[in-house]
Amino acid sequence: MIAFFPELYEDELAYSWFSRYYTKSGYLSLRYALDDLYVKRYVNPDTEFVNELRPEVKELVIKHCGMENLILGHTMFSSYGRFLPDAKKQEAYRALLDMNGNFNNLLAIPKNQRGTGRTLRYCPLCVKEDRRAYGETYWHRIHQIQGMQICGRHGCYLAESDVSMERKAAPGLWNAESVIPEELEVRMCEEEKEAALAGYACRIFEGRMPFKSRVSVAEFLKYRLKRPYGSASGVSLCLERLYQDYREFYGNKNVMTETKMQKILLGKRWNFYDICQLSMFAGIPVEELAAIPDSIADEIKEPVFMQVSEELGLDYELVRSVGEAVLSGMRPGNGCSVGKGRLHGRRWMRNCFQRSGRP
Numbered sequence: 120m121i122a123f124f125p126e127l128y129e130d131e132l133a134y135s136w137f138s139r140y141y142t143k144s145g146y147l148s149l150r151y152a153l154d155d156l157y158v159k160r161y162v163n164p165d166t167e168f169v170n171e172l173r174p175e176v177k178e179l180v181i182k183h184c185g186m187e188n189l190i191l192g193h194t195m196f197s198s199y200g201r202f203l204p205d206a207k208k209q210e211a212y213r214a215l216l217d218m219n220g221n222f223n224n225l226l227a228i229p230k231n232q233r234g235t236g237r238t239l240r241y242c243p244l245c246v247k248e249d250r251r252a253y254g255e256t257y258w259h260r261i262h263q264i265q266g267m268q269i270c271g272r273h274g275c276y277l278a279e280s281d282v283s284m285e286r287k288a289a290p291g292l293w294n295a296e297s298v299i300p301e302e303l304e305v306r307m308c309e310e311e312k313e314a315a316l317a318g319y320a321c322r323i324f325e326g327r328m329p330f331k332s333r334v335s336v337a338e339f340l341k342y343r344l345k346r347p348y349g350s351a352s353g354v355s356l357c358l359e360r361l362y363q364d365y366r367e368f369y370g371n372k373n374v375m376t377e378t379k380m381q382k383i384l385l386g387k388r389w390n391f392y393d394i395c396q397l398s399m400f401a402g403i404p405v406e407e408l409a410a411i412p413d414s415i416a417d418e419i420k421e422p423v424f425m426q427v428s429e430e431l432g433l434d435y436e437l438v439r440s441v442g443e444a445v446l447s448g449m450r451p452g453n454g455c456s457v458g459k460g461r462l463h464g465r466r467w468m469r470n471c472f473q474r475s476g477r478p
Contacts, residue, residue, distance in 0.1 A: 121155055121176055124183050128249075128257050130325075133193045134166045135258035138292040152292060163290045166239060166282070167195040167263065171218040190215045197324050198264050199226035202336040202389040209330055227389035229265060237284040239263065240277040241295065242270035243303035255296040261321055266373070266392030271321030274314040276306040312369060319405060320395040326409030333416035336394060337386035339408075342415060343401050344384075356384065368400050 125139050137156060146152045153162055158171040169189065172180065180189060190196055196215060200208050203226070211225035240262045249256035262270065262277050263284075270277055282293040308314045334342075341356060348361040362377045375383075375393045382388035383397065398408045431438075 121179060124179060127184055127193065128253065130259050130261055131193055132166065132195075132258045132260050132263070133169050133189055134164055134292075135295060136193065137164065138294040139255075139257065139296075141292040142294040142297060149290065149292060153290065161290075163286060163288065164292055166258075166284045168215060168222065169194060169218055177218075186216050191328055193260065195260060195263060196226070197260075197328060198391040199228050201323070201328060201391060202394055203227055204335060204386075205331055212330070227391070229390065239280045239282040239284060239293075239295075241280060241299055242273055242275060242277055243305045244273040244275055245270060246295075246299055246303060250296075256299055258295045261324060264320060264324060264392060266390075266396075267317055267320060268373075269308045269314055269317035271317040271319075274308050274317070276308060278303070310372070313372070316396060316399055319399045320392060322405045323395055323409050324391070326405070329410050332411050333413040334411045335386055336389070336408075336411065337384055339411045339415070340394075340397060340401065340403075341384055343398075343403055358384070365397065365400050369396070 121140075121144075124136065125143055127136050141149070141152045144152065153164070154160060156170075156172060156176055157164075158173055162170050164170060177186070180186060184193075190212065194215065196212070200211050203211065207225055211222045214220075214222035214225060239258055241256070241259070242262055245259060245262070246256040261272075268277055269275070280293075280295075280298050282291070282298055308317075344356055344361060348356045348364075358377065358381055362380055365380070366374050375390075375396070379388060379390070379393060380397065383390070383394060395408070
């Protein structure tokens with residue numbers, strides 16, 4: 120029976136918290152601890168989220184820190200959920216609060232990335248600071264952001280532990296203090312932009328999580344990139360030129376593919392690190408990306424959809440949603456892959472609405 124939990128540290132993974140509980144409680148075997156903590160008898164503790172807890176354990180968690188705080192401040196939800204569409208984000212959040220396995224299908228977790236040789240990582244300088252402050256270290260959330268190799272606070276390379284994050288690995292509650300060695304090698308990053316990107320992404324990750332926004336991240340990025348990379352018509356982005364400048368900015372190092380960038384700008388992909396990377400390239404302040412201003416909602420309305428909306432007297436959002444679906448298959452060969460074909464599709468959209476019997 121669980122009588123206590125240790126102090127929960129800032130930015131500590133819930134997995135780390137339960138691991139420290141296991142170490143400090145003197146269990147004779149891991150199986151006894153897993154039986155006390157989790158509903159499923161043969162569970163493999165999730166390193167990034169929280170497995171279904173026994174009712175009495177959930178009660179203790181609620182008294183200690185609250186389930187909302189545990190999910191928002193001590194899991195990887197801020198990475199995999201931050202840029203999702205509002206409805207999907209809210210559904211994933213509810214699933215996490217209920218400890219329902221459906222969240223895996225809702226969050227923007229890269230395909231097959233929860234079982235491809237990943238291990239828990241740590242920053243040697245964070246470890247030294249933890250040990251001075253608390254007498255022990257712990258697993259930080261911020262070091263587990265996929266794509267990041269640098270500590271955003273210290274600018275040094277993250278180190279790999281031997282603790283597997285694979286879902287098929289042998290079950291374990293590995294306390295960081297017992298795994299991370301005393302003698303640590305510190306390798307500072309000499310790539311200025313790589314270190315700056317790590318700091319940028321960390322500040323986004325730590326920012327307040329918005330659950331309602333009038334502007335999606337795809338719309339916001341296109342709005343901010345429109346001036347330097349807008350096509351001659353002003354209703355699409357010249358992806359080829361954008362991607363070339365983006366690659367040059369980062370020196371072709373650790374950059375996403377052009378296809379992945381296109382999917383982000385079309386609102387079909389929500390990878391946290393890639394979005395941060397594109398946003399820093401675009402010069403977007405941390406505060407704006409972390410909480411996209413609703414004030415720009417009217418400014419981002421696309422001229423083609425606005426024109427059809429006004430001509431037919433229809434709601435703009437209705438025209439936009441139908442128009443995006445209608446135009447998604449158009450492939451004019453003009454080198455503009457994001458939003459291309461909109462001018463050519465205006466008549467097509469108008470005809471679609473008129474044939475449907477709308478005014």
